[in-house]
Amino acid sequence: MTEVFDISQSYDTEKILLGIAGFYPTKIRRGLLVSLVCSTVVFITFTQFASVTVYAKKQISDVTKISEIFLFSTTQIAFVNKLINFVVKNENTVKIDGLLSDTVLTRVNKHESRMLRNEIQKAKTAAVLYRILCASVVISYGIFPQFDRTPGKKNYPFYGEYPFNPDNYYVAVYIVQVCVVGVSAWLNSTMDLLFVKLTTLATVLFAILSERIKNASNRRRNEDVTVDVALRKCVVYYNTLLTFVGLIEATFSYGIFIQFLCSAIVICLTGFQMMVINFTSAQFILLVFYFICMTCQVGMYCWYGQLVMQKSDEITNAxxxxxxNEIDIKSQKMLIIIMERAKRPSTVHAAGVFPLNLATLMTVRAKLCEQQLKHGQFTQHLFLNCFYIGFFLT
Structure with missing residues (x-):
């Protein structure tokens, strides 16, 4: 007994959140209000980035301030690149939506439906935890500057140069800066989680394909679906699934590559900041949240990329x-074709430079640890390793 499972509903939250800002190709994007929101988001983000850049030129001799400014700037560079890449590749998201509505993938039996629901629920739980972490960073940016106040000086979430005295409009400037961080976290995390949920779907669909191949030889000639027909359907299913993974890579590949480069820099800069500031300051707690968020972001991409590769590699075993020896020659040939293709697991790459898997994650960790030890950041080195141990245990 089969049913039609609406696979695309698993990432409805991401479609809505990106659609509200006007960056997801849905019908809502055509509205005037949405276009205004989209323009406002881009304008505020680039204005604040320009403000920080101008301020950095005047503080070129202050290493501590420059590193803090560069920390924010690098994060914004990664975010803007990911956003531009996503908008440019919008047609791929339309193709993905269409592919996930195809009956080849959506028609499943009760067991397969349970598999989909379980994995989707796990991805949604991970998404909630990640959003809480991102929200913690935004709240920290909004609250902690107030704890590190110095007499006669007004603190801001981050530095910036303005054509007016910001102290005269302290509350307004403060709110705008927090909003910039909030909008960046909202859109950045949503694009991250869209990747997570799409790769989760790819993972469970590969698992379903493995089950169907294993059960193919249980067919009998007198059944409606013979071994030959079952394997034909598996070939079509496999090709559709490979197209789906290819679209995921084409949509997110470049953005992930820039994110990895910027994240490595940000993690190092965060470690430096944690070393030079007071451990009892509120800013140190902010940096701890930020450090965890950035390492978690890199870890998620590699972890879910690893799952796709791992499940696609199980096709051969299936x-x-x-x-x-009990099936006809024609079915045997189709089986060989599936096995030959499965020799090369489906892997999501970052701009075709490196694969997203645990080997890449461990390479990044090793390089970061090497740099931290080289510069005497022993506390940050220990913290990074403890985080990765906790990440894998979770």
Whole structure:
């Protein structure tokens, strides 16, 4: 007994959040209000980035301030690149939506439906935890500057140069700066989680394909669906799934590459900041939240990329469960075709430079640890390793 499972509903939250800002190709994007929101988001982000850049030129001799400014600037560079890349590749998201509405992928039995629901629920739980972490960073930016106040000086979430005295409009400037961080976190985390949920779907769909291949030889000639027909459907399903993974890579590849480069720089700069500021200051707590958020972001991409590669690699093992000696020659040839293709696991790459898997994550960790030890950041080195241990245990 089969049913049609609406796979695309698993990332409805991300579609709505990106659609509100006008960056997801849905019908709502055509509205005047949405276009205004989209323009406001871009304007505020670039204005604040320009303000920080101008201020940095005047503080070139202050290493501590420059590192803090560069920390924010690098994060914004990664965010803007990801956003531009996503908008440019908007047509791919339309193709993904169409592909996930195809009955080849949506028609499942009760067992497969349970598999989909379980994995989607896990992805949604991870999404909630990640959003809480991002929200903690935004709240920290809004609250902690007030705890580190010095007499006669007004603190802001981050430095900036303005054509007016910001102290005269302290509350307004403060709110705008927090909003910039909030909008960046909102859109950045949403694009991250869209990738997470799409790769989760790819992972469970590969698992479903493995189950179907294993059960293919259980067919009998007198059944409506013979071994030959079952394997034909598996080939079509496999091709559709490979197209889906290819679209995921094409949509997010460049943005992930820039994110990785910027994240490595940000993690190092955060470690430097944690070393030069007072451990008892509120800013140190902010940096701890920020450090965890950035390492979690890199870890998520590699972890879910690893799951896709791992599940696609299991297709070969599934083929070995088929009683090939009991099926006809035509079915045996189709089985060989599936096995030959499965020799090369589906892997999501970052701009074709490196794959998103645990090997890449460990390489990044090793390089960061090497740099931290080189510069005497022993506390940050220990913190980074403890975080990765906790990440994998979770």
């Amino acid at each position: 083929c070995y469960h088929v009683n090939w």
